[in-house]
Amino acid sequence: xxxxxxxxxxxxxxxxxxxxxxxxxxxxxxxxxxxxxxxxxxxxxxxxxxxxxxxxxxxxxxxxxxxxxxxxxxxxxxxxxxxxxxxxxxxxxxxxxxxxxxxxxxxxxxxxxxxxxxxxxxxxxxxxxxxxxxxxxxxxxxxxxxxxxxxxxxxxxxxxxxxxxxxxxxxxxxxxxxxxxxxxxxxxxxxxxxxxxxxxxxxxxxxxxxxxxxxxxxxxxxxxxxxxxxxxxxxxxxxxxxxxxxxxxxxxxxxxxxxxxxxxxxxxxxxxxxxxxxxxxxxxxxxxxxxxxxxxxxxxxxxxxxxxxxxxxxxxxxxxxxxxxxxxxxxxxxxxxxxxxxxxxxxxxxxxxxxxxxxxxxxxxxxxxxxxxxxxxxxxxxxxxxxxxxxxxxxxxxxxxxxxxxxxxxxxxxxxxxxxxxx
Amino acid sequence: xxxxxxxxxxxxxxxxxxxxxxxxxxxxxxxxxxxxxxxxxxxxxxxxxxxxxxxxxxxxxxxxxxxxxxxxxxxxxxxxxxxxxxxxxx
Numbered sequence: 001x002x003x004x005x006x007x008x009x010x011x012x013x014x015x016x017x018x019x020x021x022x023x024x025x026x027x028x029x030x031x032x033x034x035x036x037x038x039x040x041x042x043x044x045x046x047x048x049x050x051x052x053x054x055x056x057x058x059x060x061x062x063x064x065x066x067x068x069x070x071x072x073x074x075x076x077x078x079x080x081x082x083x084x085x086x087x088x089x090x091x092x093x094x095x096x097x098x099x100x101x102x103x104x105x106x107x108x109x110x111x112x113x114x115x116x117x118x119x120x121x122x123x124x125x126x127x128x129x130x131x132x133x134x135x136x137x138x139x140x141x142x143x144x145x146x147x148x149x150x151x152x153x154x155x156x157x158x159x160x161x162x163x164x165x166x167x168x169x170x171x172x173x174x175x176x177x178x179x180x181x182x183x184x185x186x187x188x189x190x191x192x193x194x195x196x197x198x199x200x201x202x203x204x205x206x207x208x209x210x211x212x213x214x215x216x217x218x219x220x221x222x223x224x225x226x227x228x229x230x231x232x233x234x235x236x237x238x239x240x241x242x243x244x245x246x247x248x249x250x251x252x253x254x255x256x257x258x259x260x261x262x263x264x265x266x267x268x269x270x271x272x273x274x275x276x277x278x279x280x281x282x283x284x285x286x287x288x289x290x291x292x293x294x295x296x297x298x299x300x301x302x303x304x305x306x307x308x309x310x311x312x313x314x315x316x317x318x319x320x321x322x323x324x325x326x327x328x329x330x331x332x333x334x335x336x337x338x339x340x341x342x343x344x345x346x347x348x349x350x351x352x353x354x355x356x357x358x359x360x361x362x363x364x365x366x367x368x369x370x371x372x373x374x375x376x377x378x379x380x381x382x383x384x385x386x387x388x389x390x391x392x393x394x395x396x397x398x399x400x401x402x403x404x405x406x407x408x409x410x411x412x413x414x415x416x417x418x419x420x421x422x423x
Numbered sequence: 424x425x426x427x428x429x430x431x432x433x434x435x436x437x438x439x440x441x442x443x444x445x446x447x448x449x450x451x452x453x454x455x456x457x458x459x460x461x462x463x464x465x466x467x468x469x470x471x472x473x474x475x476x477x478x479x480x481x482x483x484x485x486x487x488x489x490x491x492x493x494x495x496x497x498x499x500x501x502x503x504x505x506x507x508x509x510x511x512x513x
Binding site: 024035036038039042043144198202203205218299301 | 442490
């Protein structure tokens, strides 16, 4: 392979990226696998040529594209021609009338990323990150993960014959470990929290020439989340909802969804009359961003996570500050959900809409309920709730799986039991 | 008191490429002052107006110093200090 640490992309005619730029101090860098500003440690972001995008990208060109995130290729960072595409994206946006009625909303939609190849939104970011990684010449894919990211990295790597080495907290849900190991990569459990895993991987990324999707590939990786905003707008018939509810872990997803809606305006694809109000959801056992929102602080103080929503258990959220800014500037709010309400949120979505989400989705639904009850979301506001993962990976958050009743194979006994349980 | 400090890739141009250096100080702030005296410029990359920069995480023996005493965190002889960029999730 070529040496990825020195790989840079000379403005190629196929690329829509001009440079990388520090979000804090504005210093620019060549398009290369790095994510931190050498001067101030701020995050590097992709700089697009929007005029060029607007000139070449239209609703018709998007509609003629594949049924995956790559239909928005013009708005995603294309480092080179490599694509690692196992079908992430173009998941269903479903009307949710029964849940809406229960919560007191006129118009509610559920965007469910449980339908992605590894059943979470992480397939979007990994498809973008590993496409960039292949273009840079890497042959090992890695990440620090709370589970879903590990699943997505292992699957995407397997599909193109890359090696994967992923790092997870050792006490992760068994289903998330199984749904990573099955792809044949290497899974390293770290005795500690996700923040500990992150620290170790950040140090390791200085020593190994691997594609750490959420570290050296982060400028590309994070952009993949914008596709959720693009899909919501296109699936609504090229218009924007009034409000979205997004779970917050590192804060990257929420930040990029807000950016995605803005880009639809900047490129003329969906001109905006008003910003989409962006609301955040956290679990009380790990709510550093909600706490900062509530107190009016601009900085997020780290916490030690203790929540059953393990995919949201990031005590030191790198993009928490930006997520706060997006929520405040759009007029949104961040709800913190008591731990006991998470499983209830999962059951509420399941029994009203037939969608089985994981604990993060339970947090989102319980937060939506609170945001409506508090008036942060008005009854008449058309709202989209983002369901970012599937419930089968977090079964331990629910009561032990036993049938309503167990009977002998006898019609008389079945009828007798039904008399009781259907009363 | 002597401690070891792990230097991230982004700052190794200031440490002649070294990923680990020794430094002295009784508190984290003193350790950073000592680093600055020997690797001029490193202090302003870690601190802004005397405070830790938003996207720099410092650890003493594996513990995030925001849970300890920040720059006032005491460092014992032989302690391991790590300077690590903040990382997106997860």
